[in-house]
Amino acid sequence: MADTTPQPPQQPAETPPSSQPHTRRVGTLTAGIALVLTGLAIGASLIWPSFDLALVFKLCPLVLIFLGIEVLVSNFAADNVPVKYDFLSFFLCIILMFSALGLSMIPYFINYVGPEKDYAEERLSKELEEDVYLALEDNHDVYDTYCYVTLNNWSRPKDATLQNLTGGDSMSISIDLRGPYADAASFASACGTVRDELLDSGLKLDRLSFSWSTENENGNIDAYAHLDLSGNFALHETASELTQRVEFYPGEAAQPTPTQAPLPEATALPDAA
Secondary structure, eight states, X not given: OOOOOOOOOOOOOOOOOOOOOOOEEESHHHHHHHHHHHHHHHHHHHHOTTOOXXXXXXXXXXXXXXXXXXXXXHHHHOSSOOEEEOHHHHHHHHHHHHHHHHHHTHHHHHHHHSHHHHHHHHHHHHHHHHHHHHHHTTOTTEEEXXXXXXXXXOSOXXXXXXXXXXXXXXXXXXXEXXXXXXXXXXXXXXXXXXXXXXXXXXXXXXXXXEEEEEEOTTSSEEEEEEEEEESHHHHTOOHHHHHHHOEEEOOTTTSOXXXXXXXXXXXXXXXXX
């Protein structure tokens, strides 16, 4: 007798999953390391204000070196493993890295162009003006002085003093003399005396300029003299050498007035014989 027991439906045979080859993505490791190091540098600058982020910017080309090493290692070490270059993720990593470093440099940029640098320069200019006054208070040829300090070291302008200025910083002094002066030599002699008094006081000068002028009845400049000294050679020249640098105009009152030459006397012609 036939077996009429219903048989369960047969299940289809399971097909083994297709094995997909593993792909090695080149650039992801370098991008990750670059992001980690960038984050560490920014964090260090927040904890230690003296940390130089500008140095991190200078080391950014090392990222390209690490990427080249990763490419070489992947090509030589990968056995039958396809290599895929992840340029998009690496490009985004570069954008994020430079954006983060740029944002972290904003406080340094504010110190360079912001009010803190201007306040420091104004403070140092006033200190320089006090030192100049102490050095020239007994010189009666000096009418007025104007002092300017320009800072190039913008990392910490609050700590800047006249004694610790670096080579990029500069001190300029403009001096108005009383006069009057008859010629360029007398003006240069007075400038040399003032210059020597400033140098003897210990001031480190970068630029020193002298001016003198007089006005006529109409209020216009009549006579003037100017001397500009910049650099070690000019600041240590003799009085005769300084005279050659002076721009001197004696004024209209000192100019000799032209006189008309007398006409020759007419000679009488001899009478005709």
